[in-house]
Amino acid sequence: MDHLFEQRSAIWDAFLTTLSLAGISGLLALVLGTVLAGMRVSPFLPLRIIATGYTEFLRNTPLTIVFFFYVFVTPSMGFSFSYKVAAVIALTCYTAAFVAEAVRSGINSVAPGQAEAARSLGMSFGQNLGLVVLPQAFRTAIPPLISVFIALVKNTSVAGAFSVLELFALSKRLTNAYSADVITILIGIALCYLVICIPLGRVAAALERKAVFGR
Amino acid sequence: MSTGPILYDVAGPEEKRRERLISWVLGVVVLLGAGALIWRLAANGVFDDRWRILIEAPPNFAGYEVQHIWMAIFRGLGSTLLAAVISLPLALLLAVALVSLRTSPFAVVRGAVAVAVEVFRALPVVLVMLFGVLVLPGASPLMAVVFGLVLYNGAVFAEILRAGIAALPKGQTEAAQSLGMGSFLTYRDIQLPQAVRMMLPSLIAQGVVLVKDSSLGYIVGYAELLRQVSRVTDALTNAAYLLPLLAVGAAVYIALNIALSRLAVWVQRRSARTRRTVAATPLAPIVED
Numbered sequence: 011m012d013h014l015f016e017q018r019s020a021i022w023d024a025f026l027t028t029l030s031l032a033g034i035s036g037l038l039a040l041v042l043g044t045v046l047a048g049m050r051v052s053p054f055l056p057l058r059i060i061a062t063g064y065t066e067f068l069r070n071t072p073l074t075i076v077f078f079f080y081v082f083v084t085p086s087m088g089f090s091f092s093y094k095v096a097a098v099i100a101l102t103c104y105t106a107a108f109v110a111e112a113v114r115s116g117i118n119s120v121a122p123g124q125a126e127a128a129r130s131l132g133m134s135f136g137q138n139l140g141l142v143v144l145p146q147a148f149r150t151a152i153p154p155l156i157s158v159f160i161a162l163v164k165n166t167s168v169a170g171a172f173s174v175l176e177l178f179a180l181s182k183r184l185t186n187a188y189s190a191d192v193i194t195i196l197i198g199i200a201l202c203y204l205v206i207c208i209p210l211g212r213v214a215a216a217l218e219r220k221a222v223f224g225r
Numbered sequence: 226m227s228t229g230p231i232l233y234d235v236a237g238p239e240e241k242r243r244e245r246l247i248s249w250v251l252g253v254v255v256l257l258g259a260g261a262l263i264w265r266l267a268a269n270g271v272f273d274d275r276w277r278i279l280i281e282a283p284p285n286f287a288g289y290e291v292q293h294i295w296m297a298i299f300r301g302l303g304s305t306l307l308a309a310v311i312s313l314p315l316a317l318l319l320a321v322a323l324v325s326l327r328t329s330p331f332a333v334v335r336g337a338v339a340v341a342v343e344v345f346r347a348l349p350v351v352l353v354m355l356f357g358v359l360v361l362p363g364a365s366p367l368m369a370v371v372f373g374l375v376l377y378n379g380a381v382f383a384e385i386l387r388a389g390i391a392a393l394p395k396g397q398t399e400a401a402q403s404l405g406m407g408s409f410l411t412y413r414d415i416q417l418p419q420a421v422r423m424m425l426p427s428l429i430a431q432g433v434v435l436v437k438d439s440s441l442g443y444i445v446g447y448a449e450l451l452r453q454v455s456r457v458t459d460a461l462t463n464a465a466y467l468l469p470l471l472a473v474g475a476a477v478y479i480a481l482n483i484a485l486s487r488l489a490v491w492v493q494r495r496s497a498r499t500r501r502t503v504a505a506t507p508l509a510p511i512v513e514d
Contacts, residue, residue: 053233053244056252070433070482072440075475078451086465088269125232135233143232160347167349171444178351185359192359200348207347 013188014198024180025202031094031166031176032206035101036159042102043109048139050114061110068107073168076100081172097169101162108158116151117143156214160207167203177202275465279473286461294457298470301453302477308367308447309439312374313432319379321417324386328408338383345380350438353377354445366447370439378435385427389420422496429489433482440478450474 014021049061068076080096091099120143128142170178181199185192266272282289326338345353354373357364361372393416401411421428443451454470 051232054248054251056248056255060255066483067479070437070479070486071475072437072478074440074443074451075471075478078443079471082455082464083467083471086467087266087271129233138232164347164349167351168441168444171351178349178355181352181355185355196352196356196359200344200352203349203352204344204347208343211343211347 013184013191014194017184020180020184021177021198021202024175024177027174027176028163028166028202029206031097031101031169031174032159032163035098035105035166036162038098038102039105039109039158039162040155042106044113044144046106046110047113047117048144050110051117051139053135065107065110068104069111071104073100073104073165074171076104077168077172093173097166097172097174101165101169104165105158105162108161109155112151112154112158113144113147115154116147116149119150120146153214153218156210156217160210160214163206163210164203270465271468273465275463276469278461278466279469283461283463289460294470297453297457298450298473301448301450302474304367304447305439305442305449306436306481308370308374308442308449309436311367312371312378312439313435315371315375316378316382316435317428319375320382320386323379323383324390324417325409325412327387328412330408342380342383342387345376346384348377350374350377351441351444354441358445366442366445369445370442370447373441373445374435374438377438378431381431381434382428385424385431386417386420389424389427390416392423393419425496426489426493429485429492433485433489436482436485437478450478 046061046064049057050065052058077097077100080091080100081093084090084096124146125138125143128138133142166176167178170176170180170182173179175183177199181196184195184199188195278291278294280291282291282294323338323342327335329335350373353376354369357369357372358366361368364372390412397415397419398411401415406414440449440451442449446452451471451474454467454474457470458464458466
């Protein structure tokens with residue numbers, strides 16, 4: 011217990027690292043995923059093929075393999091990234107596929123009359139998607155997007171195994187140093203994750219109920 | 226959804242020509258981009274003789290045959306999948322038990338189950354695995370991996386089943402109670418079978434997540450695919466071999482998971498055809514990874 015208190019500043023730093031990893035990759039994945047979702051519903055076949063291929067490929071690959079690729083394999087291919095950059099790239103690539111699926115299901119849930127009305131006003135595909143469909147799609151996509159973000163927060167723990175000192179890596183380090191206090195340390199670290207994930211889950215559930223009643 | 230695209234008009238002859246032109250231009254741009262990338266990678270030696278390792282072992286390592294390499298890959302895949310195969314039924318059993326406790330007459334028990342499910346869903350699987358490594362007495366790495374996978378996925382499966390039961394028409398439960406069935410019997414004979422059928426697509430999708438998560442064993446020192454692959458490249462003292470070996474492993478994972486996902490879609494279609502009468506509203510799949 012004392013050790014946990016002694017190490018509070020290290021835990022706080024690791025907590026912030028976890029949050030910043032999740033925040034940066036989350037934002038990047040949101041952008042990339044939305045673009046992918048737009049490509050998937052576009053009239054141009056090459057874009058559809060690329061977006062579908064990307065999503066299927068990344069959704070079915072374990073995150074550990076993605077990390078392994080960016081951290082250990084790319085140096086042998088003539089690229090290399092610092093550990094933190096590699097972690098952000100890996101998390102972004104992986105999460106974008108799930109964001110794309112969430113946004114696409116949001117697009118599918120927009121009433122067809124909306125897109126048809128936009129078309130009958132002579133809007134192009136870009137106008138239709140950007141001005142009419144996507145703003146409505148995001149409303150329904152927010153609860154699943156929050157779930158994707160919760161998963162991302164938990165997935166940052168994989169970065170801990172690839173030389174980024176975040177909560178999981180810190181828990182490994184602390185349990186090594188103070189082997190008598192293993193259980194309290196792990197519970198302390200677990201609480202840090204719960205503090206992020208449980209409130210987010212509650213928000214998602216509340217928004218979902220609201221969206222159901224709103225229709 | 227309706228037939229044909231909704232977001233843009235089905236084009237007339239002139240528009241079609243324009244659209245085809247844009248598609249061709251985009252296609253050429255994409256191919257050029259891919260070509261540039263490949264050329265760049267080739268300049269870095271990505272397509273050199275490192276891929277030969279899948280056919281024959283490098284000559285300067287006496288006694289190291291190509292079958293050793295393939296055996297390492299398949300031993301790694303085997304142990305990864307072993308962890309998944311052990312965990313899947315255990316996690317389902319745990320979920321069924323947890324949800325059955327929700328019918329308990331004691332509010333304390335119901336509350337404890339709700340809290341446990343919420344907590345384990347919110348924790349990273351690796352952290353639970355690490356807990357297994359450090360706290361379970363005499364745990365092998367395999368046991369720790371199974372421990373993490375079962376606790377986490379058991380909680381998610383329980384949540385899926387709970388959502389399925391909540392979505393059943395109320396009359397099912399009322400009819401059971403009017404026949405004098407208690408809450409446990411109602412759960413076991415009326416609610417659970419229908420919830421499992423209704424949520425089968427979500428359950429399979431979460432099964433895919435479980436298979437993917439089995440690769441997290443790498444982090445807690447379980448001798449799975451990635452560990453075996455890096456052992457081979459260590460033995461051959463050449464990190465360049467990581468790429469071909471990892472490509473083989475990733476391909477197996479992806480093929481397996483796509484097959485499972487297809488199964489989920491097929492089950493969903495089939496149940497949508499035959500069960501339209503009972504299922505009140507189709508539910509979006511709950512999946513957490």
